[in-house]
Amino acid sequence: MINSVLGEIHSNNLGMTLMHEHITWDRSGAESINNYSVEEVVNTMLPYLLDLKKSGCDTFVDATTFGSGRDIKILIECSKRTGLNILTNIGAWDGSNVEQKFIPAMLKxxxxxxxxxxxxxxxxxxxxxxxxxxxxxxxxxxxxxxxxEFQEKILRAAARTSIKTKLPIQCHTIPANSAVKAVEIIEEEKLPLNKFIWVHGDVEQNSEIIMKLAKKGIWVEFDYLGRCKEFNWHLEALKNLIENDLIDRLLLSQDAGTFYFGEKNDKESILVYDRIFKEFIPYCEHNGISHEIFHKLLTENPIKVLNAD
Structure with a gap:
């Protein structure tokens, strides 16, 4: 069974799953105070989420953490109104170079x-x-x-929490060398490598390290698909993983959305959620990638990584 914001669901009911998207984000940081209403956010994001549902998506993994704008009430309402399974997280976001800006005081x-x-x-x-x-x-x-030092503490805490709860870890890191170091640390913690997801593995486009870490057994997530201008690199990387029998180490998403608290939110600022279905999959299928591959990437692999049993 897998936890959604509306309760437990059987893993077989996940369906087509996007592993890393956002409904909200707060760029002001963990200590900010923004005045917004749940209704305002839901009404703004609902058309994009409904378009995603119409495209065939069943499950939406929301990647916003406590401290960066996670709002459980918004997630619940969006799930109710769209019929999407929406999944949320525990954890802490200390990416970019902002020095714990998004870390809640309760963790410091x-x-x-x-x-x-x-x-x-x-x-x-x-x-x-x-x-x-x-x-x-x-x-x-x-x-x-x-x-x-602080980030290593968070990583080790995540590994030990994963061992206790069986929850997988999504680890945002852009540089490939940081991903290598993170894997070394979780190996020290004796976390099974199939519980670790390298988020944004496609941003730096370091194919050598992607292959190296996938062969070790971690999950690599390609989620720059909502932002990249063209898909040539992704197509070749996908073919390479298929040829090396590593397709069962890959996850796909877009890192799209998002309603930014305290900012203007309109069609120019919100990335659509359905580009993967309307553009990326047709492009890849036209260039020789089978429909069965995308069934594995968007349905079978998410079940494997999210199923805590």
Missing amino acids: GKNIEEIVDIWTAEFLNGIDGTNVKPAYIKIALGDTGVIT
């Missing part, structure tokens, strides 16, 4: 085991005083090319 100053206790309690009891439970752990680190 805590040691690894104290953070594990906080996240495990949310897994067992619910998030933000609700009965909504997480489907995975989301962290971010290493975007400057170095994993800081």
Whole structure:
């Protein structure tokens, strides 16, 4: 069974799944105070989510963390109104070079085991005083090319929480060398490598390290599809993974959306959620990638990585 914002669902009911999207984000950071209404956000994002549902998507993995704009009430309402399964997370986002800007005060100053206790309690009891439970752990680190002492603490806490809860970890990191170091750390923690997802593995387009880490057994996520201008590199990378029998190590998404709190949100600022279905898949199928491959990438592989059993 997998936790959605509306309760547990059987893994066979996930259907076609996008592993990394956003409904909301708060660029002001964890300590900001923004005045917004749930209705305003839902009404703005609903047309994009409904278009995604019409395109065939069944499950939407929302990657916004506590501290960067996660709002459980918004996720619940969006799920109810669209019929999409929406999954949320526990964790902490310390990407970019903003030095803990998105880290909630409740996590700062805590040691690894104290953070594990906080996240495990949310897994067992619910998030933000609700009965909504997480489907995975989301962290971010290493975007400057170095994993800081604080980021290593978050990574080790995520690994230990994953071992206790069986939840997978989505780890945002742009530089490939940071992904290599992160994998070394989770190996020290003895976390099974198939519980670790390298998010944004396609941004730097380092094919050598993608192959190296996929062969070790982690999941590599290509999710720049909502932002890239063309798909040539992605097509060749996909063919390479198929040829090397590594297609069962790949996840797809777009990192699209998003309603930014306190900012103007319109058609120019919101990335559509259905580009993968309207542009990327047709492009790849026209260039020799079978429909069965996308069934594996968007249906079978998400079940494997999200199923805690």
